[in-house]
Amino acid sequence: MTATTDNRETPLLEVRDLRTYFRTRAGIARAVDGVSFSLARGETLGIVGESGCGKSVTALSLMQLVPEPAGYLAGGEILLDGENLCNFSFQRKQDMRGDRIAMIFQDPMTSLNPVFTIGSQIMETIRRHQSVSRQEVRRRALDMLDQVGLPNPDQRLREYPHQLSGGMQQRVMIAIALSCRPDLLIADEPTTALDVTIQAQILQLARTLQSELGTAVLLITHDLGVVAEMAQNVCVMYAGKIVESAPTSALFDSPKHPYTQALLGSLPSRARRGQPLRAIEGTVPLATDFPEGCRFCDRCSHAMDLCRAQAPPLEPIDPGHQVACWLLHAENHDALGT
16 A cells, blocks of 8 residues: 555655565564555655654665665565666666665765765766766756855865765755756655754755755655655654555644654644643564554553554555554544544
């Protein structure tokens, strides 16, 4: 089953029953365990959830960067324009990264190479995927730094990462990611560790560039405020699975899964509106020891015997809105008060 998409055209990205596991001393960790969604061209899809729910591993799986041999694709398909990336040769995967799919990683301070200048890192990406002259490569690098709003781009080309602030480094990461005009941009916690002012600038920049370039964006974050501002559709992940997917407005206006409701109930904005701020009791279960039934049942005040015995399927309840929860069956609908 997939998150919402435009049925009038083939989605740019379609993920089907993705399973990414890791071999550990404690056993097999099912970090991503049967995830499906799709993403249309030019759309922004948000994936949200607590730390450890499988968001970043999903991103690494799409990029075909899961560290081997500990990590491996246990099943599923990742279709880009109908082609399964999992079947690509090593060389074709190398060619795809940075060209058709690009990624902004969580921490620019560790993603940028400290011993190379900003210019050399941007130009290397362009040279790797584009057959253009040295002069054209430099011109494109300057143009990208200008597009992401860095002052004095000619000077920035000659500088090293440590000479830039965190916000400037993040802009450089965006410039590198977009330098070859990819079809899909994966942004993994793009505003982590940035102050509120810089966050707003980065998000506005992403919206502007997406509008100009037509790039689809997969936004991975724990920040629901960022999702509300950026994404048209949202998938909520918990313990390696998607438990709810919906258009952003529907998810915020009428969340159905108890976990989604708990996430929204823990937002600090509730306190500012005079509403009680609720913490989510307990922790995400270990990926090596998921419960038999619903993986949220030990933290859910509405859990029934059925929840503990059998995992609920992700099923549609409204157009474009899917939920994996036994409580939303007709006979149990009143239990949630929705």
